[in-house]
Amino acid sequence: MSLINQFLKSDIKAINVGTDIFSKSMSDQEVETLNIEWTPPRTKNDEMLAALNKLYSEEINEANQIAMNRFFEAEPLLVDVAKAIDVIPNMTPYTILQAGPPIEWDHMCGPMKGAIIGLVLFEGFAKTPEEAIEFVESGKITFAPCHDYGAVGPMAGVISASMYVHVVKNVKHGNMSFCPLTEGSRAKVLRFGAYDEDVIENFRWVHGELAETLHKVLSGSNGIDLRSMISQALHMGDECHNRNKAGSSLFMKELFPLLVRAQLEEDVFMRVLNNLNTNDHYFLSLSMPALKASLDAAHGVKNSTIVTALSRNGVDFGIRVSGCEGNVWFTGPSQFVEGLYLPGFSKEDANLDMGDSAITEAGGVGGFALSGAPAIVQFVGGNSEDCLVITKKMYEITFAENSNFSMPNLDFRGGPSGIDVRKVLETGILPIITTGIAHKNAGVGFIGAGITNAPIECFEKAVLELANRI
């Protein structure tokens, strides 16, 4: 039995008897299927059912359609690479943004603490990791979620003032989003919690020569259309979360002519090219802000039950819902990630699910688009049939189908799009997420990748609050 089947199997008791498609999918997978009655997993049964009932109305469907139209119409362009403090509103020299819902230093997981230690060293606030911890514990740093500042960051997701970020503008609605430059193709990286000298040296180069070159190249451009690039990549074996080989290649093809026109010195050109060209995951740091800018356009539609962010800080999983405007989070526990590990590591070493990168699933790609990305099983485990099963399952918890993001292996059906908190509770099917795995201790880094899901608690809380607001 494949890894994903194991994962699905552990999920069986949540099946609603009404969900024939899922039940059939399980049978097709030769997984023993239990057609049991649905028992709500929590004790708030009556309260939850009453809230759910209140949310099934024409008014709410209309609100959801408005939210989805705003998402579908969004046109996210990469317009610049710039220093965080120069472009992210309300950023200060002592702000550090982090992945997921709000969290205090004392409660952070190891890899997030490791990444913050690295940033304190990078910003020059301390000279050793010990000094960095003292500096943070003295209260000099203000922590806040990336999402609350219009940004998204993969894994620890940390952003400090001197870091450079991709600047994405949704030219349809005018809003901006931001995502840090990525550190190249290597396992020991700051965003996974590593902070040794080699990591910091590479980080300085990325946020130095590489960033300045990209700023020079992009700031004078007309912008690069990221939605079109996601559309194409989905027909080329990517799901745009953990498989980004096609998207990264397409991006490089767009960037080459701009690099040539910038008349760089040959050695600079070659260093930049070597970093970008060897990183098959580069495109994640573009798909994320593209979907953040698009989902932010869909956020704040009164009464809408559409999820506009899925995010985790390695301890808590948080979601944002369109109908609850502003920075309102509904949280539950971050989940364990079933996956494949680098040699020398095992699940004993794994941190829980972490990062803002689940913005991709909120945007209908990542785990939702696995059907078109069978080669991802080489990275996260499972087999190619699992990929079809999972995407088909996600249609049961989404409000719409996105013709911009069509599924080649499902005969170009529009991808499952717009997670509807009502449907998650009704079916008991949880959003599925592909993700990287960080070592649970600060200082180690990337150790594997796999598949997990969002916890039910987030959706329960959102349903109660939405019902309360009607």
Added chain:
Amino acid sequence: MSLINQFLKSDIKAINVGTDIFSKSMSDQEVETLNIEWTPPRTKNDEMLAALNKLYSEEINEANQIAMNRFFEAEPLLVDVAKAIDVIPNMTPYTILQAGPPIEWDHMCGPMKGAIIGLVLFEGFAKTPEEAIEFVESGKITFAPCHDYGAVGPMAGVISASMYVHVVKNVKHGNMSFCPLTEGSRAKVLRFGAYDEDVIENFRWVHGELAETLHKVLSGSNGIDLRSMISQALHMGDECHNRNKAGSSLFMKELFPLLVRAQLEEDVFMRVLNNLNTNDHYFLSLSMPALKASLDAAHGVKNSTIVTALSRNGVDFGIRVSGCEGNVWFTGPSQFVEGLYLPGFSKEDANLDMGDSAITEAGGVGGFALSGAPAIVQFVGGNSEDCLVITKKMYEITFAENSNFSMPNLDFRGGPSGIDVRKVLETGILPIITTGIAHKNAGVGFIGAGITNAPIECFEKAVLELANRI
């Protein structure tokens, strides 16, 4: 009913009752399945059965294994772009190579004549199309198949002395292959039979500035590994015959650093980049010689029944078989191509199947690898399920599975590889080919793309000759 289903349906009467898998595939496709007894399509029934029986032996299986091992072990690298007369053995200033088996000028189809008129103008042997025809009819040009000179050319497949070709070396076995530079992303191109002034002007630039730049860049390189690129592209939605978007992107990523190091003038660099970057079919002119060099390594193994080339000149379809060493062709009629047309064109305008590009199917990609390239149906017609059905069908007529070219949507099963003439006759299943469609008249060009098959006659003749040689 989809276009591919129509195509498959017309094929039903050839089903052997023994082929359960194919029969099931048809039922899965909701195609009415006729389980009739197999009636050999020709009158040579007894002779053919006797010949087939003679070819089922351990000796022949061993010969086929040797041929396949040579194919699998081949390591084709792109090592240069050079002028045809400088690198293709036995080429003369008055030689014009053409696609497919041998053919005389008088019997050539319209687009092949158009391409030759274009080349006579390009070589400066004539100043007008009328003069070009006179020049050819005076007997000054020697025609020969590309294949007989170690070369392959898409569509008309023409190669003249001053054209530049991709030079591929199989570094494992030492043999070389050649394929013309491609003309960029445009419908009116010489290889599809167009020859107006604009076509010739573009052709001169391709075989001038572009070719010289690529020669400068590649001749000093260590070579570019094409087998690895095909492997990767097959996991990225390409089948490496009519979908080459991923392969072309991967090639650009390899080429770009070489272009930077060559210190080109900026305007030259930009013209070259613009041509290469906008051509999603570029990689076909690399997958073709890569597979030609690999299949030539497998050619000439005594008694082997493995097909080492499928090729068509627009009138005749020819195959080469490993057990018949040298330039021995087995021919049948070129087939009609079922497909999709550019606006303003229809099947009335279509030439029959043409080009050496079916070397890709002989090498186990193209139509054989459709399972991983669902997005190709947007170009050639059909639906995504057809793609799976066709690849599964091709396993029935191939000798081996190629782990280098694995099929992502079939859970990474090695691709169907090594067409066995015995199995084609035994099952009545014909090799399926994806292909471009040229207008039947000289001077027009590309009008569509679709799917066709090799004719049974080639395989019958090969079986008789192989049996004869034992």
